[in-house]
Amino acid sequence: MNATEIAKLQTYLQKLFSNDALEVKARVNLTDSVEVFLKGEHIGLIYKDEDEGETSYDFQMAILDFDLE
Numbered sequence: 001m002n003a004t005e006i007a008k009l010q011t012y013l014q015k016l017f018s019n020d021a022l023e024v025k026a027r028v029n030l031t032d033s034v035e036v037f038l039k040g041e042h043i044g045l046i047y048k049d050e051d052e053g054e055t056s057y058d059f060q061m062a063i064l065d066f067d068l069e
Contacts, residue, residue, distance in 0.1 A: 001026065001034055001048055009034065009046060009057065036061075 010024035013036070023037040024046065033047045036059070044061035
């Protein structure tokens, strides 16, 4: 993903969750996905999918069982 897409994703997530502490950053040597951070802590990945002329973004976040306690 390019810098423009990354900035748009970050702005979207910050507005959606009303949280300016969310950051979206490029991954080293990978262009199909970006990392999502909250207050400096990695919370997930966003993957870009292009199919039949349409582009979508898939946010993936793992939640560990001990985090729920």
